[in-house]
Amino acid sequence: MSAAKIKKSDKVVVIAGKDKGKTGEVIEVLPKENRVKVRGVNIVKKHQRQTQTSAGGILEVEAFLHVSNVAHIDPKDNKPTRVGFKTLEDGRKVRVAKRSGEVIDL
Incomplete structure (x- = not known):
């Protein structure tokens, strides 16, 4: 699955890995690396050194997932679906x- 099929603020469900079954909103996409970051999914602990502006400590942040491990959520029945493309009468290319x-795109 290409990263163009999943965009920022899409609702997705994780279909493989330690967080399988969790759903969330895409907060960042790296199309060249085929990776997405989903809110509340794939939480890792990051050790942060103290600086003048921020306190040090152990932070919990979302890590990137491979795009093949997430599936788009169907807007009609909230179940995982594949994404295709269709050209509308007015010439716009939309995701379906x-x-x-x-239609996923509005």
Whole structure:
């Protein structure tokens, strides 16, 4: 699955890995590396050195997931779906859910 099929602020579900079954909103996408960061998923501990502006300590932050490990959530029934593309009458290319045929882009 290419990163173009999943964009920032999309609702996705994790389909593989330690967080399988968790859902969340995409907060960052790295299209060249095929990676996405999902809010509340794949939490890792990061050791932060103290600086003049920020306190040190152990932070919990989201790490990137490979795009193949997440699936888009169908807007109609909230289940995982594949994403396809369709060209509308006015010439716009939009993403559609393969499961229901519902247009994802507004």
